[in-house]
Amino acid sequence: MNVLGIETSCDETAAAVVATTGDARRPWRVLSNVVASQADIHREWGGVVPEVASRQHLRDICGVVDRALTDAGTPWGAIDALAVTQGPGLVGALLVGVAFAKAAAAVLDRPIVAVHHLAGHIESIFLEHGEIPLPAAILVVSGGHTSLYVVPEPGIYHLIGRTRDDAAGEAYDKVARVLGLGYPGGPVIDRVAQEGNDAAVDLPLPRFTGADRNPAPADLRTMLDGRRLPTVDFSFSGLKSAVLRHVQQRGRLLGIQGDASEGGVPLDRAEVADIAASFQRVVVESLLDRTFDAAQRIGARSIGIAGGVSANSRLRRDALARGARAGLPVFVPPLSLSTDNAAMIAAAGLRRLERGERSSLDFNAQASLSIQPGESTPA
Ligand code: KG4
Ligand code: ZN
Numbered sequence: 250m251n252v253l254g255i256e257t258s259c260d261e262t263a264a265a266v267v268a269t270t271g272d273a274r275r276p277w278r279v280l281s282n283v284v285a286s287q288a289d290i291h292r293e294w295g296g297v298v299p300e301v302a303s304r305q306h307l308r309d310i311c312g313v314v315d316r317a318l319t320d321a322g323t324p325w326g327a328i329d330a331l332a333v334t335q336g337p338g339l340v341g342a343l344l345v346g347v348a349f350a351k352a353a354a355a356v357l358d359r360p361i362v363a364v365h366h367l368a369g370h371i372e373s374i375f376l377e378h379g380e381i382p383l384p385a386a387i388l389v390v391s392g393g394h395t396s397l398y399v400v401p402e403p404g405i406y407h408l409i410g411r412t413r414d415d416a417a418g419e420a421y422d423k424v425a426r427v428l429g430l431g432y433p434g435g436p437v438i439d440r441v442a443q444e445g446n447d448a449a450v451d452l453p454l455p456r457f458t459g460a461d462r463n464p465a466p467a468d469l470r471t472m473l474d475g476r477r478l479p480t481v482d483f484s485f486s487g488l489k490s491a492v493l494r495h496v497q498q499r500g501r502l503l504g505i506q507g508d509a510s511e512g513g514v515p516l517d518r519a520e521v522a523d524i525a526a527s528f529q530r531v532v533v534e535s536l537l538d539r540t541f542d543a544a545q546r547i548g549a550r551s552i553g554i555a556g557g558v559s560a561n562s563r564l565r566r567d568a569l570a571r572g573a574r575a576g577l578p579v580f581v582p583p584l585s586l587s588t589d590n591a592a593m594i595a596a597a598g599l600r601r602l603e604r605g606e607r608s609s610l611d612f613n614a615q616a617s618l619s620i621q622p623g624e625s626t627p628a
Pocket of ligand 2: 366370391392556557588589
């Protein structure tokens with residue numbers, strides 16, 4: 250079976266073909282994975298401009314899908330089903346993919362499944378590694394989300410933790426801006442941090458003192474095997490503000506002109522590297538402390554880390570090292586499946602198709618969408 254996946258939730262227009270293999274241990278195979286990134290367009294604005302994103306998806310979608318079909322060697326007639334990101338994301342951007350996929354499904358008379366973007370990130374791990382030991386604690390860490398899920402069986406996702414404020418990737422993007430490093434911030438901080446001293450700046454590990462601005466939905470009190478699952482909170486806005494204050498103070502002390510919230514304060518290269526490395530140390534430590542702690546408390550048999558920030562070299566290295574020490578296998582997707590792509594959407598679609606699920610053609614894009622009934626995901 251060949252599934253065409255389509256993803257347009259943010260600033261990547263993506264299409265991919267994923268096929269079933271018939272091998273239970275590694276059931277899916279990527280035949281093609283095409284991503285047209287709009288990062289160069291949004292860089293000028295310092296972040297994603299929703300209206301510009303939708304228009305660019307419109308320009309790119311036909312060419313990207315054509316390319317995915319050609320790369321896979323699967324003409325339209327060889328596509329057995331479609332999977333498309335329904336949400337969460339920018340509604341105007343989502344609409345382009347949803348409208349395209351529904352039209353194709355109607356014309357081809359093939360089944361279609363609407364997919365939750367974060368289910369796609371979770372399934373990127375299964376797409377790469379096949380079936381992993383369950384229950385697994387899976388951290389999805391991206392530009393829009395920092396969420397921890399328990400996966401007790403394939404295709405079932407229980408949300409047990411989320412950020413109270415900024416997502417980790419969002420903090421990366423904001424800190425990069427303050428440091429004058431441009432957009433998107435994650436890859437550039439990752440690179441610059443390699444030259445820095447990660448103990449140079451004393452930054453606070455996130456603590457929870459104020460009110461929860463992003464209160465937990467009811468299903469965070471999820472039960473598994475008769476036990477209530479623990480809940481986990483992440484927070485990155487305090488850390489981001491601490492970096493901002495530090496950079497402003499250093500700018501003032503050194504008499505450097507620059508606005509931390511605009512183009513950044515142009516500190517010298519070595520100092521920027523130290524700040525980037527120190528920030529990254531705290532982000533990674535806080536993500537892994539909470540994920541490993543939760544995994545141990547729920548008796549997880551493995552850990553997965555997915556989403557754009559899982560491309561981070563330090564997060565990958567430290568997670569694998571901690572996993573080895575704790576005797577818990579850690580699974581991350583390859584870089585091509587970490588940041589937004591449509592192969593993961595096709596995989597999440599296959600998961601639903603294999604469970605006998607289909608969507609009717611009247612579903613619509615949803616900016617904030619629940620991963621499964623009962624959960625709400627912040628916009
Ligand atoms: O999953 P993704 O492509 O899009 C969303 O669903 O949000 O994640 C994008 C995020 C951005 O915030 C980007 O800065 C971050 O992932 N990112 C990284 C790295 N590569 C991308 N963060 C840290 N280190 C990286 N190497
Ligand atoms: Zn994503």
